[in-house]
Amino acid sequence: MARLDRLGLPLSTTSDLAAGRYREGVDLLLSAWPGAAEALEQAVAADPDFTLAHAARARLHAIRAEPAEARARIAAATDLAARHGTERERSHVETLSLAIHGQPARALEQALAHLENWPRDALILSLPLGAFGLFAFSGMADHDQARVDLCERHARHYEADDWWFLTYRGWSHAENGAIGRGRDLVQRGFDLRRENANAAHALSHALYEAGAGEAAERLIEGWLPGYGRSGPLHGHIAWHAALGALERDDTERALALYAEHVQPSVSAGMPVNVVSDTASFLWRLQAYGHAVPAGLWQAAADYARPVFPQAGFAFADAHMAILEAATGDREAVGRRAAALAELAGAGSLAAGPVVPAICRAALAFAESDYAGCARILEPVAAEVVRIGGSGAQREMLEDMLLLAHMRGGEAAKARALLDRRLHRRPSPRDARWRGMLAA
Known part of the structure; x- marks a missing residue:
């Protein structure tokens, strides 16, 4: 009798235990819930030749920013798929392997082709989706x-x-x-x-x-x-609550959430979430006119520096520049912007010239050169979406341009930007800024 996954696709294992643990593990993975690793390890233990269990475990390692482990597990899955995998399993494993080995464009192409044949392969469908997807x-x-x-x-x-x-x-x-x-x-x-x-x-x-x-x-x-705090989205979901409190000017509540759930010393989230959440929260706190408690900027920068030491990951680079600028590391921002400009010029940076521009604008804003920030950011504002992430995450850069206009004496441009935002998301923060411009 064929073993099936939750969506009815066949699994090449003869073990009911392995199939059951695999279904459980994939559901936990797809729901970002603790326990996925344990369930998938149990599936592998029950059937060491279970190709898709190895592949799912590799995907989980990749999500957790454990590249060496991810590559080792996808190599095992690739070998098993070549020896006795079905056509779907070989395609499934190849798609994950491309993503794990840093070939996102090919992984996206392969995922879309795979889904034409097996649209109910949810683990592969998940790859292009989400704020951090392909x-x-x-x-x-x-x-x-x-x-x-x-x-x-x-x-x-x-x-x-x-x-x-x-x-x-x-x-x-x-x-x-x-x-x-x-x-x-x-x-x-x-x-x-x-x-x-x-x-x-x-x-x-x-x-x-x-x-x-x-x-x-x-x-x-x-x-x-x-x-559970071990859940990969625990800190990031708390970040959303902290943003809400900050919009209401409840800085005490916002800082309490940051301290308890978001800052690097307490968060077990994915590094890209920890870096982006800390940088964007602290930037908003300061930009909205509140003091950032001593040590918070430096703690965030100290965590981020070894995690993303090289330029080339656009979304992370934008937030790294925020941290570097806020901690006064002008040279680091300059090096990052120059490296990104070189990559963009060579066609090796998918998001293109907007990324080094964001880095330079972040430095100008941190140094209170608001006219300079606006001059850099305004021409590329429509391209910020190319760095990825969500609208809520990218809104920080829109706020940067808005505040640069306000503080740089460009009230008409600030009003025009607020007018455009009014049709997208009602915000108490925007209403207060509009009142300031009218005063």
């Missing part, structure tokens, strides 16, 4: 639309009550501007499986984009205590 980090300016198109293309292959697909389909729509539709889809997914950090995260995003920041805070306050 689409987001492709350098595309329309990656939000690309995610929606991919989900809609394959929606007919998923049941109406598939918690995972509802989550990612909804998040894709919300990020692309269809906030009501996206929120409804995500809410259904969350209701079906509340032990799903991706759904809690997606719902927080949808509420934030709808201007319902306090509702997002309440959601997180009620849900986060049930999500």
Whole structure:
């Protein structure tokens, strides 16, 4: 009797135990929930020749920024797939291998081709989706639309009550501007499986984009205590609550959340989340007129420096420049911007010239050269989307340009930017800035 995964695709294992642990492990992986590693290791222990269990374990290592372990496990999966894997398994493993070995463009191409044949292969469908997926980090300016198109293309292959697909389909729509539709889809997914950090995260995003920041805070306050600190999104979801508190000018609450859940010494999140969450929170805190407690900038920079020492990862580079500028490391920002400009000039940086421009603008802002910041950032503002991440994450750079206009004496440009934002996301912060400009 064939063993099947949760979505009905065959598994090449003769062990019921291995198949069961694999289904459990993949669901935990797709919900960003603790326990995935243990379940997948049990699947491998029950059947050491189980190709897809090795492959899923490799994917989890990659998510956790453990590249050596990821490469070792995907090598084992590749060998097993070549010896006795099915066509789907060989394609599945090849796609993951390309992503793990730092070939995102080829991985995206292979994933899309794979999904034409096996659209219910959720682990592969997950690769292009999300704020840190292959689409987001492709350098595309329309990656939000690309995610929606991919989900809609394959929606007919998923049941109406598939918690995972509802989550990612909804998040894709919300990020692309269809906030009501996206929120409804995500809410259904969350209701079906509340032990799903991706759904809690997606719902927080949808509420934030709808201007319902306090509702997002309440959601997180009620849900986060049930999500273990080892969960990869624990600190990042708390960051969303801290942003909400900061928008309301409740700095005491915002700093308490940062101290308890977000700062590097307490977060077990993915390094890219820890770096981006700390840099963007502290930048907002300072830019909104509040003092950053002593040592917080330096602690964040000390964590980040060995994690992303080389330029070339656009989303991380933007946040590294924020940290380097804030801690007065002018030379580091300059080196990063120069290296990124060289990569962009050689066509080796998918996001292109916007990335070194962001680095230079961040330094100008930190040094109170607001006219210079605006001069650098304004021409590339429409290209910021190319660095990837979510709208909530990239909003920091829009705030940087807005404040540069305000502080640099360009009130008309600041008002025009606020007018455009009004049609996207209602914000109490924007209302206060509008009042300042009117005064």
